[in-house]
Amino acid sequence: MTRFGIIGGGLMGHGIAVALAQAGHRVVVYDADPATLASLDERIVRALERCDMLPGDAGLVTARITAAKTLSDMVVRVDAVIEAVPERLDVKHQVLEALEAKIPAVMPVWSNTSVLSLTEVAEGMRHPQRLVGVHWWNPPYLIPLVEVAPGAETDHRFVREACDVLNGMGKTTVRLHRDVPGFIGNRLQFALVREALHLLEQEVCDPVTIDTVMRASLGLRWSAVGPMENADFIGLDLTRNILDSLAPHLSAAVTFPALDEPLNAGQRGRASGGGLLTWPPGRGEEVAQRLESGIRRNLVGP
Amino acid sequence: MTRFGIIGGGLMGHGIAVALAQAGHRVVVYDADPATLASLDERIVRALERCDMLPGDAGLVTARITAAKTLSDMVVRVDAVIEAVPERLDVKHQVLEALEAKIPAVMPVWSNTSVLSLTEVAEGMRHPQRLVGVHWWNPPYLIPLVEVAPGAETDHRFVREACDVLNGMGKTTVRLHRDVPGFIGNRLQFALVREALHLLEQEVCDPVTIDTVMRASLGLRWSAVGPMENADFIGLDLTRNILDSLAPHLSAAVTFPALDEPLNAGQRGRASGGGLLTWPPGRGEEVAQRLESGIRRNLVGP
Known part of the structure; x- marks a missing residue:
C-alpha cells in the first residue's frame, strides 16, 4: 500500500481520497483553506454513505484519511503526491513549485488535470519527469475510468507505476500516447456539448429536448457499445457517408x-437557481442522486 | 388504430413494423426486393424473441404485419405511409414520386430520414405539406426516442398528428422547431465520433481506448443526466471555461x-471481418446482444 498526499480537499480531492482509502491506501489531505479541511471528515462520511458501506467498513476507510494543516506536515508522511487544485495554470505552477521545494527528486507527482495541457503544467518544474497526468472522473470512488497521460518530459516508468497502482485498485485505466488538452473523455464530452449549444443557437430545439434525446437514445447505448465498435458494427462505409453529409453542418x-x-x-x-434549465430547491440533490443511480445500474449490468 | 404502409423492409423498416404492431397498429410492408420481403417474417419473429414476448402475444403482433409485393397493393390497404428506404436523396425522390401518384393528397407520409435535410427530401413532391420527418432509433421496438421534424413546407397539423400517434404508443417524442441534417441525436453522436477519429489521427490513442473511455465514464452517466442538465449542475461558468480552453483544439x-x-x-x-477493431466470427452477434442488454438495463432503471 502506498501513502498518498493530496493537495486540494475540494470535490475531486476528497473523492480521490475516498477512492484510494477504499482500496487500502493511506491518505493525507492538505488544503490551504482551513474551512475546506474542517468539512473534510463530514464530506467523506457522506461519500461513504452514498457507497452503501457498512458502518464498520466505512470506519476503516475514514481512519485511513487524515488532514494536514501545512504542506510541510503532509509531505513528510507520504510516498507520492496528487495535486487536485483548480484547473488554472498559475495555481498549478505555484503549488508544484512549493511542493518540489519540500520533496525528494524521485517522489512521484500526479496531476488531476485534464483540460490544461500536462506539458504546460510541468513547465518550470525542477523534475518534470515525475509528473504524470492522472485524470479521475467524478465521483472518483464510483466511476471506474482513470485516464493516464505523460507530459513531453515524463519518464514512462512513472506512467507505468501509476497504471499499476490504479489497476491494482480495480480501476479501468487508459493510457494516452501523449497528453492533449481534455485528454480523451473531456474532448469527446465537449465535442458533443459544443454541438448541443450549436443546436440551441440555431433555434432547432430547447435545452430540455437535448437532454431528452440523449437520455432516450444514445445514453442508453454508450455504456454497452462504444462509438468505434458501433462504427464498425453499422459499417465504416455507412459511417463515412453519414459524416460526409453531416460534418460540414457540425x-x-x-x-x-x-x-x-x-x-x-x-x-x-444550479448554484444560481437557473441557467439553461430551471433549478427549484431540491433539484440539485435529485440530480446528484439520479446520476449515482444511473452509474450504479450500468456498473452492475452484464 | 391506424393502418400503416411501410416502404422498405430492411433493418429499419421491419423494426418500425414491429414497434407499430406491438402498439396495436396494422402494418403492410412493401419492398422492391423480393428477397427482403421473403425474409421479413423470419426477421420479425427474431425481433419478437429479443423482446422476450410470450408466444401468444408474439403471434398477435405477427398477425398484424403483412407483406405487399407491389406498391399499388400496399397503398389501397393503409391510412398513412412511412418511407424507410436508404438515405440517398435520389432514392427517396423516386420512391415519393411513385407513392404520390397512387395516394390521396391528404394521406400522411412519414420519412425516416435523419441525415438528409427533410426539406430537400420534400423537393419535387406534389403535396410536401404532408411530409413529416419521423426518425426512429435502432432497434425501433426497444429505443424510446423518436425525433419528429417539419420540412419547410410541412403543415404542422401533420406534425402534431404524428406526435400524438407516437406518444400514444408510449414513445418518447421530441419535436424539432425546424429540420436540420442529422436532426438532434445524430448531430450529437457524430460530433463525438468526429472528435474520436481526430484523436486516432493525432495518435493520442487507439480505437479500443476510445470505447473503453466511453463505456467506463460518460456512457455510465448519459442515460441519467443529459449534457445540458450537467452543464448547469457543474456550473455554466465552469462549462464555459472548459470550452474556452478546449474548443480551439476540437x-x-x-x-x-x-x-x-x-x-x-x-x-x-463487422461485415468484412475487420475495420477499426477486429471482428472474429461471433463478435457481431455478441455486440448486438450486449447492446440490447445495455439498453434494457437503462430502460428498467429508476
Whole structure:
C-alpha cells in the first residue's frame, strides 16, 4: 500500500481520497483553506454513505484519511503526491513549485488535470519527469475510468507505476500516447456539448429536448457499445457517408452565445437557481442522486 | 388504430413494423426486393424473441404485419405511409414520386430520414405539406426516442398528428422547431465520433481506448443526466471555461483519414471481418446482444 498526499480537499480531492482509502491506501489531505479541511471528515462520511458501506467498513476507510494543516506536515508522511487544485495554470505552477521545494527528486507527482495541457503544467518544474497526468472522473470512488497521460518530459516508468497502482485498485485505466488538452473523455464530452449549444443557437430545439434525446437514445447505448465498435458494427462505409453529409453542418465554434446569454444575466446554473434549465430547491440533490443511480445500474449490468 | 404502409423492409423498416404492431397498429410492408420481403417474417419473429414476448402475444403482433409485393397493393390497404428506404436523396425522390401518384393528397407520409435535410427530401413532391420527418432509433421496438421534424413546407397539423400517434404508443417524442441534417441525436453522436477519429489521427490513442473511455465514464452517466442538465449542475461558468480552453483544439474536420485508411484496404467493419477493431466470427452477434442488454438495463432503471 502506498501513502498518498493530496493537495486540494475540494470535490475531486476528497473523492480521490475516498477512492484510494477504499482500496487500502493511506491518505493525507492538505488544503490551504482551513474551512475546506474542517468539512473534510463530514464530506467523506457522506461519500461513504452514498457507497452503501457498512458502518464498520466505512470506519476503516475514514481512519485511513487524515488532514494536514501545512504542506510541510503532509509531505513528510507520504510516498507520492496528487495535486487536485483548480484547473488554472498559475495555481498549478505555484503549488508544484512549493511542493518540489519540500520533496525528494524521485517522489512521484500526479496531476488531476485534464483540460490544461500536462506539458504546460510541468513547465518550470525542477523534475518534470515525475509528473504524470492522472485524470479521475467524478465521483472518483464510483466511476471506474482513470485516464493516464505523460507530459513531453515524463519518464514512462512513472506512467507505468501509476497504471499499476490504479489497476491494482480495480480501476479501468487508459493510457494516452501523449497528453492533449481534455485528454480523451473531456474532448469527446465537449465535442458533443459544443454541438448541443450549436443546436440551441440555431433555434432547432430547447435545452430540455437535448437532454431528452440523449437520455432516450444514445445514453442508453454508450455504456454497452462504444462509438468505434458501433462504427464498425453499422459499417465504416455507412459511417463515412453519414459524416460526409453531416460534418460540414457540425459546429466548429470557439464562442458560445448560448452560454454567454444566461451568464451575462447572472444565471450560472444550479448554484444560481437557473441557467439553461430551471433549478427549484431540491433539484440539485435529485440530480446528484439520479446520476449515482444511473452509474450504479450500468456498473452492475452484464 | 391506424393502418400503416411501410416502404422498405430492411433493418429499419421491419423494426418500425414491429414497434407499430406491438402498439396495436396494422402494418403492410412493401419492398422492391423480393428477397427482403421473403425474409421479413423470419426477421420479425427474431425481433419478437429479443423482446422476450410470450408466444401468444408474439403471434398477435405477427398477425398484424403483412407483406405487399407491389406498391399499388400496399397503398389501397393503409391510412398513412412511412418511407424507410436508404438515405440517398435520389432514392427517396423516386420512391415519393411513385407513392404520390397512387395516394390521396391528404394521406400522411412519414420519412425516416435523419441525415438528409427533410426539406430537400420534400423537393419535387406534389403535396410536401404532408411530409413529416419521423426518425426512429435502432432497434425501433426497444429505443424510446423518436425525433419528429417539419420540412419547410410541412403543415404542422401533420406534425402534431404524428406526435400524438407516437406518444400514444408510449414513445418518447421530441419535436424539432425546424429540420436540420442529422436532426438532434445524430448531430450529437457524430460530433463525438468526429472528435474520436481526430484523436486516432493525432495518435493520442487507439480505437479500443476510445470505447473503453466511453463505456467506463460518460456512457455510465448519459442515460441519467443529459449534457445540458450537467452543464448547469457543474456550473455554466465552469462549462464555459472548459470550452474556452478546449474548443480551439476540437476537430472541425470534413475529411476522415482514420476511416479512409481501413476503407481503402477493403476493411468495412463487422461485415468484412475487420475495420477499426477486429471482428472474429461471433463478435457481431455478441455486440448486438450486449447492446440490447445495455439498453434494457437503462430502460428498467429508476
